[in-house]
Amino acid sequence: MTRLSAATLDRVPSRVRRPGYDRTRVRAGVVHLGLGAFHRAHQALVFDDALAAGDHGWGVVGVSMRSAAMRDRLVPQDKLYTVIVENHSEREARVVGALLDILVAPEEPARVIEAIADPGVHLVTLTITEKGYHASRSESAAGLIAAGLFLRRQRNLPGLTVMSCDNLPNNGERLRAAVSKSVGTANSGLADWIAMSVTFPSTMVDRIVPATTGADIARWQVEGGFEDQALVRTEPFSQWVVEDRFAGPMPDLGALGVTLTADVxxxxxxxxxxxxxxxxxxxxxxxxxxxxxxxxxxxxxxxxxxxxxxxxxxxxxxxxxxxxxxxxxxxxxxxxxxxxxxxxxxxxxxxxxxxxxxxxxxxxxxxxxxxxxxxxxxxxxxxxxxxxxxxxxxxxxxxxxxxxxxxxxxxxxxxxxxxxxxxxxxxxxxxxxxxxxxxxxxxxxxxxxxxxxxxxxxxxxxx
The missing domain is CATH 1.10.1040.10 (N-(1-d-carboxylethyl)-l-norvaline Dehydrogenase; domain 2)
Structure with a gap:
């Protein structure tokens, strides 16, 4: 069975939507922490649409916060994967190409920190689930972000927009508090720089994304004609509401279907x-x-x-x-x-x-x-x-x-x-x-x- 990859992309059936852009021209503009099914069926599609619209600066560096399992599924596929939208008996599929690299935080925290400190990166997003906000260790999401912001300040780079996409009330403020806790009171210079240069807009995300099973993968091999070990299934409905408060360049979120508001x-x-x-x-x-x-x-x-x-x-x-x-x-x-x-x-x-x-x-x-x-x-x-x-x-x-x-x-x-x-x-x-x-x-x-x-x-x- 042919496995999805850059080399086999042209063999994907014509009914499956493929990336409408040259992936070799895409630059990383987003670091996403928490590379689970929800991100790949939600925010990653918005960035994929931005790339398809010609804004090539919004490729995604995905970070797995726990294990190498997702990296091991996606790397053999050149980070390509399929999103299947299901509504009763109707099924539509698209291959997403927005993922440029995949890092595993427990194995390579220094690379994650360097990715956050990359001059081309303007946005860090997170889907780490509710319990991820209680950890303040250096290898936690907040700890990695704090370390990346330290490097950015040290290198005289601009700040970032850091955006929680988890189901928490006032999630932007919760994330800001978690990052501040990781910075600590000893580094007042960094804390002041973050206050002036980094924003933490609150968001609301909504799309039902069930866990992918082996049966789902096997079924798609028959229906789609190719193997995809990283596919995700979801519903037609998708919503992303974002507080309009950004630290620097952003894709045209409004044109991409995102609701911008003063109060989430x-x-x-x-x-x-x-x-x-x-x-x-x-x-x-x-x-x-x-x-x-x-x-x-x-x-x-x-x-x-x-x-x-x-x-x-x-x-x-x-x-x-x-x-x-x-x-x-x-x-x-x-x-x-x-x-x-x-x-x-x-x-x-x-x-x-x-x-x-x-x-x-x-x-x-x-x-x-x-x-x-x-x-x-x-x-x-x-x-x-x-x-x-x-x-x-x-x-x-x-x-x-x-x-x-x-x-x-x-x-x-x-x-x-x-x-x-x-x-x-x-x-x-x-x-x-x-x-x-x-x-x-x-x-x-x-x-x-x-x-x-x-x-x-x-x-x-x-x-």
Whole structure:
């Protein structure tokens, strides 16, 4: 079987879109930390489109933050890979050529730092997941960025735009704080230079990108006629909202479909509380009920009614914006969730829940309780996360809880008050809130007695 590479690109079927530019003319302008499927199906396509439009300064140096696995898949393909867009039975494919080089941070941190300090680089982007912002070691993302900025200042180079693309509220400020912590108080000159020369705009990114499986790769070998060990699958919908605050040259993001705004917060809240909140609720409730994928949950008799109830509670907590229609947004989410072609696995979404639920579920839940408003669906979603920590679903099947705080959580799994008391996860207003303890304890008992299906049905009956 022919494998995708620069030498075999001309053999790719004509129905597959290929890079519309000469890759030998492309220069690196972006360093991206966190070379997972999401970046390759989202931001990398924007840079690929910039290159196709003739702006050849926006090639990407990708950095794997953990292992060499992605490098080992992509290098034999000359860093080319396929993005397959699936919508029910429809499938479109394109080969992306924006990746110019791939570095593995644990193996070659000095090369990563040099890449950030390259005079042609104007933008550093990150998709390192929520837990990546808690690390402040020199080899962490923040540590590498701080070291790269140190070199830039030392060499009298201009600053950078450093852009988090992770699902975190106020992610630009969080990233700035993490980099500042890595710089430390001893290097006040660098801290002052960063304050004057580097910007950390907040962003919101939205595209559903399921994990690629061996079956996906094998299927594409048959359908596409070539082997691609680094392909990604995704949905038609894609959104990128960016705070309009840059330190230097940038591609024409507006012309490339990116929304530029003075305030990302409304979009950020809508994504976190409506899309991501629903994802987490479905992951834990659906996973407990023995369901496998997001579309399984949507097709269940209780699926849409539960999601509508959840959104009825969360939507009023989202900051309004002139161009953000939340009713339309939720209707569109339901369509996206129901796309069976994605086979978006609930177990994938359930990973690292302790890092996700504070902003997705807990924040809107606390706002509802503070105003005396109904929070039944949100309470059930949080209780489902707690029930999930016990590692057994309603069918009696055991599973491993994949979470960086699993050892901390496991001893108190099943005890709502004790879980809410964990300061590593919950804010003070959650840990000292008797109404929250009462609400979640009730739903936890419902889940233990009735199972997830029964608890959802009971909630819907009484709402």
């Amino acid at each position: 917060r409304p979009w950020e809240q809508a994504k976190l509380r409506l899309l991501n909140g629903a994802h987490s609720a479905m992951a834990y409730l659906g996973g407990l009920a023995g369901l496998t994928t997001v579309d399984d949950f949507v097709r269940a008799p209780f699926g849409e009614p539960f999601l509508r109830s959840l959104w009825d509670e969360s939507a009023p907590t989202v900051t309004r914006a002139p161009r953000l229609d939340l009713t339309h947004y939720c209707n569109r989410l339901l369509e996206r969730f129901g796309n069976p072609a994605l086979e978006h696995r609930l177990a994938q979404i359930a990973i690292d829940g302790s890092q996700k639920i504070p902003q997705r579920i807990v924040a809107p839940l606390l706002e509802r309780l503070a105003t005396g408003a109904e929070a039944t669906a949100l309470g059930l979603a949080l209780a489902a996360w707690m029930r999930w920590q016990q590692g057994v679903n309603d069918l009696g099947r055991a599973f491993t809880v994949d979470d960086p705080l699993a050892e901390l959580i496991s001893p108190v799994a099943g005890d709502a008050a004790a879980l809410l008391g964990l300061e590593q996860i919950f804010p003070p207003e959650a840990r000292t809130n008797p109404a929250l303890v009462k609400l979640v304890s009730y739903h936890l008992r419902q889940l233990e007695t009735l199972g997830a299906r029964g608890a959802i049905e009971a909630m819907l009956t009484h709402s």
